[in-house]
Amino acid sequence: MNNPSRPGAGPDTAAIPLRVGGHPQPAAPRTRQLEDRFGRRFSYLRLSITDVCNFRCEYCLPNGYQGTPKGFLEIDEIRRLVAAFAELGTWKVRLTGGEPMVRKDFMQVARAVKQTPGVKRMAVTTNAYRLADCAEDLKAAGMDAVNISLDALDAERFQAITGDRRFDRVIAGIDAALAAGMDAVKINTVLLKGLNDDQLPAFFEFVRERPISLRFIELMRTGDNGDYFATRHLGGDRVRDRLDRLGWTPRDRGPADGPAVEYTHPEHAGRIGLIAPYAPGFCDTCNRLRVTARGGLRLCLFGNGSDDLRPLLAADEQKEELKDRIVAALFGKRVSHFLHEGDYGDTPHLASTGG
Numbered sequence: 471m472n473n474p475s476r477p478g479a480g481p482d483t484a485a486i487p488l489r490v491g492g493h494p495q496p497a498a499p500r501t502r503q504l505e506d507r508f509g510r511r512f513s514y515l516r517l518s519i520t521d522v523c524n525f526r527c528e529y530c531l532p533n534g535y536q537g538t539p540k541g542f543l544e545i546d547e548i549r550r551l552v553a554a555f556a557e558l559g560t561w562k563v564r565l566t567g568g569e570p571m572v573r574k575d576f577m578q579v580a581r582a583v584k585q586t587p588g589v590k591r592m593a594v595t596t597n598a599y600r601l602a603d604c605a606e607d608l609k610a611a612g613m614d615a616v617n618i619s620l621d622a623l624d625a626e627r628f629q630a631i632t633g634d635r636r637f638d639r640v641i642a643g644i645d646a647a648l649a650a651g652m653d654a655v656k657i658n659t660v661l662l663k664g665l666n667d668d669q670l671p672a673f674f675e676f677v678r679e680r681p682i683s684l685r686f687i688e689l690m691r692t693g694d695n696g697d698y699f700a701t702r703h704l705g706g707d708r709v710r711d712r713l714d715r716l717g718w719t720p721r722d723r724g725p726a727d728g729p730a731v732e733y734t735h736p737e738h739a740g741r742i743g744l745i746a747p748y749a750p751g752f753c754d755t756c757n758r759l760r761v762t763a764r765g766g767l768r769l770c771l772f773g774n775g776s777d778d779l780r781p782l783l784a785a786d787e788q789k790e791e792l793k794d795r796i797v798a799a800l801f802g803k804r805v806s807h808f809l810h811e812g813d814y815g816d817t818p819h820l821a822s823t824g825g
């Protein structure tokens with residue numbers, strides 16, 4: 471039964487008072503489980519550690535990074551933030567950006583996150599510009615899973631979409647992550663009408679021998695990409711129909727899996743996935759919260775505004791207050807996005823919130 475005085479907090483909210491020698495003792499913090507008014511539980515934190523990116527993807531930062539590359543959360547702030555979330559039942563943390571690996575202290579950040587009690591799984595979403603050089607270090611830092619953005623399977627088209635020439639480095643990064651023994655290697659491919667929808671057969675072939683999951687992501691409308699969205703958006707049906715025709719079968723989602731519906735095929739080592747935010751019921755199983763690179767708690771990718779947690783990241787002693795703030799904020803989470811109503815929140819582009 472939910473605690474009516476603390477909406478959004480799970481059943482095990484209250485700490486048990488302890489007495490030693492008649493004196494009340496501080497109760498050991500118990501793990502609460504973040505849960506919203508709709509009964510959704512949040513075990514997955516997407517933590518942006520910078521909004522800087524070194525690529526110029528057409529659907530996100532067509533003119534490159536325009537912000538002020540400073541003022542991002544420091545390691546101690548990140549450690550305190552993740553510790554609080556972990557005590558609220560979050561056990562999976564994804565490091566995102568911008569491009570998270572542009573941070574010079576990325577490996578230290580990764581180690582600090584994975585060493586946090588309660589964090590069982592750590593992942594990163596990267597454009598893989600330096601993955602081939604550091605996949606082993608990443609694994610040694612405790613990274614379990616790597617998601618790599620790859621929107622085309624030839625260098626020319628890749629450069630046309632990303633504004634970058636490092637296609638071969640990205641492919642080498644994928645294979646390096648596999649060779650390093652990452653628990654999961656996934657590809658994020660934004661489905662773009664007239665730009666990569668003709669490459670579906672090549673993408674399917676890409677996972678024939680590679681034990682990876684390649685997921686097609688429907689282009690999402692954000693504040694800055696209106697015209698682009700109108701030109702390039704392509705529903706996931708095109709992919710789903712082709713998968714069905716070719717004998718791919720859908721597989722069940724795991725507890726902290728992201729929103730992808732994945733398909734397997736007996737002749738392919740890898741899987742194909744589909745992330746379709748416009749599909750009915752997409753938000754029913756939302757299990758993730760986001761924190762921006764400057765400490766703003768965002769309840770939804772397409773929400774409005776964020777709750778500034780940074781003032782509560784200054785000292786370890788603020789942890790209970792920080793947890794209370796996160797629990798209270800969750801009460802404001804909406805039942806879903808309202809993209810169909812043309813409400814895409816105040817997200818100017820995905821680099822600003824880490825996607």
Ligand code: SF4
Pocket residue numbers: 729747752753755756757758769770771772804805806807
């Ligand atoms: S759009 Fe918002 S509510 Fe829906 S799944 Fe994503 S974060 Fe959750």
